[in-house]
Amino acid sequence: SASRGEATSEKLWELMAEYIDTEKSTIQKAIVAHVEYTLARTRFNFDKNSCFKAAALSIRDRLIESWNDTQQLFTAEDKKRVYYMSIEFLIGRSMQNALINLGLEDKYREALEEVGYKLEELYDEEVDPGLGNGGLGRLASCFLDSLATLDYPAWGYGIRYDYGIFRQMIVKGYQVEMPDYWLAQMNPWEIERSDVTYDIYFGGRVEKKWENGIEKSNWIPNEIVKAIAYDNPIPGYDTFNTINLRLWKSMPTNEFDFQSFNQGDYFKAIETRQKAEYITSVLYPNDSTPSGKELRLRQQYFFCCATIQDIIRRFLKKPREWEELPDKVAIQLNDTHPAISIPELLRVLVDKYGLEWQRAWNICYKVFSYTNHTVMPEALEKWSVELFERLLPRHLEIIYLINFHFMNQVGQRYANDPKKFDIMGYMSLIEESRPKAVRMANLCIVSSHAVNGVAALHSNLLKTQLFARFHEYFPKKFQNKTNGVTPRRWIKCSNKGLSDIYTKYLKSNNWLSDLYETKNLMSYIDNEEFQEEFRQAKLQNKERLAKWVEKECGIKIPTDAMFDIMVKRIHEYKRQNLFALYMIYRYFNLKAMTVDDRAKQVKRVFMVGGKAAPGYIAAKKIIKLINSIGDVVNNDPDIGDLMKVVFLPNYCVSSAQIIIPAADLTEQISTAGTEASGTSNMKFVMNGAIIMGTMDGANVEIVEDIGIQNAFIFGARVHEVDRLRVQSGAPAGSRLQRIFDAIKSGTFGNPKELSSLVESLEQHDIYLVKSDFYSYIEKQEEADAVYKNQDRWLKMSITGALNMGRFSSDRTIHEYAEDIWDLESVEIPKPSLSAISR
Ligand code: 475
DSSP states (O other): OOOOTTOOSHHHHHHHTOBOOOOHHHHHHHHHHIIIIISOOOTTSOOHHHHHHHHHHHHHHHHHHHHHHHHHHHHHHTOOEEEEEOSOBOOOOOHHHHHHHHTOHHHHHHHHHHTTOOHHHHHTTSOOOOBSOSHHHHHHHHHHHHHHHTTOOEEEEEEOOSBOSOEEEEETTEEEEEOOBGGGSOOTTOEEEEEEEEEEEESOEEEEEEETTEEEEEEEOSEEEEEEEEEEEEEOTTSSOEEEEEEEEEEEOSSTTHHHHHTTOHHHHHHHHHHHHHTTSBOOOOSSSOOOOHHHHHHHHHHHHHHHHHHHHHHTTSOOOGGGHHHHEEEEEESSTTTTHHHHHHHIIIIITOOOHHHHHHHHHHHEEEEOOOOOGGGSOEEEHHHHHHHOHHHHHHHHHHHHHHHHHHHHHTTTOTTHHHHHHHHOSEEOSSSOEEEHHHHHHHHOSEEEESSHHHHHHIIIIITHHHHHHSGGGEEEOOOOBOHIIIIIITOHHHHHHHHHHHTSSGGGTOGGGGGGGGGGTTOHHHHHHHHHHHHHHHHHHHHHHHHHHOOOOOTTSEEEEEESOOOTTTTHHHHHHHHHHHHHHHHHSOHHHHHTSOOEEEEEEOOOOTTOHHHHHHHHHHHHHHHHHHTOTTTGGGEEEEEESSOOHHHHHHHGGGOSEEEEOOOTTTOSOOSHHHHHHHTTOEEEEOSOTTHHHHHHHHOGGGSEEOSOOHHHHHHHHHTTTSOOOHHHHHHHHHHHTTSSSOHHHHHHHHHHHHHTOTTOHHHHHHHHHHHHHHHHHHHHSHHHHHHHHHHHHHTOGGGBHHHHHHHHIIIIIOOOOOOOOOOOGGGBOO
16 A cells, blocks of 8 residues: 555566565674675674674664664554654664564574674674653653554654763772763764754744734844764564654755855854754753753753654644544643743744644643652752744744743632642742743643653652642542663563563563563472572672673672662662661671681672762762762771672663672662652562662552562551651651761761761751661661571562562563553554565
């Protein structure tokens, strides 16, 4: 049914219908051809890195086949599509994931072995694209993997930053940030679409004129840049469906600086061109705190404007009514960063296509939905009205118009309420502060048909606290979609030992597409052979991490010790400081013991990894504190292997794949009510670690499924937090005070630098470190006691791992598709054997 385009010759038509076969020799020839003809290398300068690139290019060829079939079928079937808009995609490395999803890992391993290369070594040649900060960006990538795997017609849209999240080095215990120019080497996965470009406007003014009694607006911008598309094929697991992640890069246009050239100001013209390229040059390294910088707003509008144009162009490929837009298009906003898409779509509908306001609004409202990722009010995005007006004057008008209608309705609804004006002030899209500001979350809530939190506890807090007024006004809008992670990357790619056990005992690979299946292995919980295999898999993962630590940090760690790990962005609410205080507590206890008593203690290796935002002073001091504790403890001859403290530098997706499978215990210790969900908690438990944690975020649901007796849960519950905060100036208690005093007196690092960490706990302690400390150390003692009983520990660990079915992102995505997007899957037929050339 599809038109043949220009491939009208029968011969060409047939040639293009063929698919690459999976013979070993075909794989080898493809790699060699890419080395020779794409990379222009010879037999004399063929090396591992060129072998990696050539292998990657040969895999990309296959992805292009399935990608093309997928896109063609999506267009032919004309089903509704979802567009996942996110300013971050923390993709991680692609090669192993692609081979696993294509089912070709073993074939490639064999083919490469014969030509003298180890597949696993090639994996290590790949750069890790860090186009995200943390949980939010990684969630977006897990979602794409699940969307592809579940055959949903979906696309991701984001930004192709030249510099990803900074590379973290630890120098004398301090974090040092290095630029991550990940494109220094060619990116073998992406496809540059020099034919897919859009003009993006900024600044200027809005012209008004009257046409047939209706006021028309015309935005006259004073700046133009160009967006160019880069496509990244995302294969699903065990399906031919390959979806697209389209990332935009900014470029100068040739037209707009013509005047400067004409006037002979060559350098001025080059400068404006560079300013255009600058838009997508760097990812903001801020997690959970909005930056408020003009460049950031430019990035946001840039990618929203390009995306909306692309979506509309695709929609208009067929003649249609605008009312069909919500039947063909769902747009999910990953937090408020893509929120300007809302006024942008309205602008396009009203100003460009001449729709009347109410009609455009009704369409827009059905298209958008919004996910919130934090309850902390200071983390909500706001843009000053002044900046908005200067950069996006027409969008500001549209936001005022949305607000005008909304405020009218709110005013009517609360007409007789004595607090009417307070309520309106609270719900307004505009904060009447100085300077006045646009509240992006309010814009999203008012303009979307669905708003969701990312774990049950978090979604309830949105309804009862942060957005309580909105929930009262729009009760049906609010939903929960508990996060999940992809078992393809987080079990299959990261943990070969565990994957082999699952496949062996379940006698199939089905668990990779239906993680609930692992629960069936609970019947083996007392089977000694099964237990032994599980124990061995963990040990091997610990050995792999120990090697990594020795190479990266120069520290030898004992693999018979308990590996106690906390990896995530450094934040006061996540409480890496509480973990550090426990390390000191344990160290002092060990020091006070007799040699005989020491010998009876559980050995522990404490590991912390994570980046601090470059401007976040307290977070950087926490990194320094942990490194200082390591300096003291690791060099104390009294302690030896009994305790080690390691800071794992440059935590990123590829190091997470080595770190997480090696954990015995995982610290998930945020103050109750602060961590929206957490996703590393899920990855750790899936890989057999036991949670040391609070009743926060998705921890609550994890223990619901695995049994609370299979985790170590401590600390204030969310309903107790407000009351406890009132007493936050209370004394620390003698055991904790002793630790505070040690830090203040310079036992660990320079007290001039680190005392402020202690003082803020003594005085404000808004995250309840003091009040949770004693129940924390009690649970830590319990963890030691259980660890001494290795059988019991192993059963807890296995029970956790086998009961994580609900935390596959496949479950999450299925719920979004059903409850928010109203999306049907489209299965892409696999090519028949006769279509495969030989
Ligand atoms: C939550 N990032 C986790 C995860 O839902 C949750 C903010 C501003 C600018 C750039 N990045 C951010 C976040 O807010 C973020 O990563 N939030 C996290 O989202 C996925 O599991 O609890 O903290």
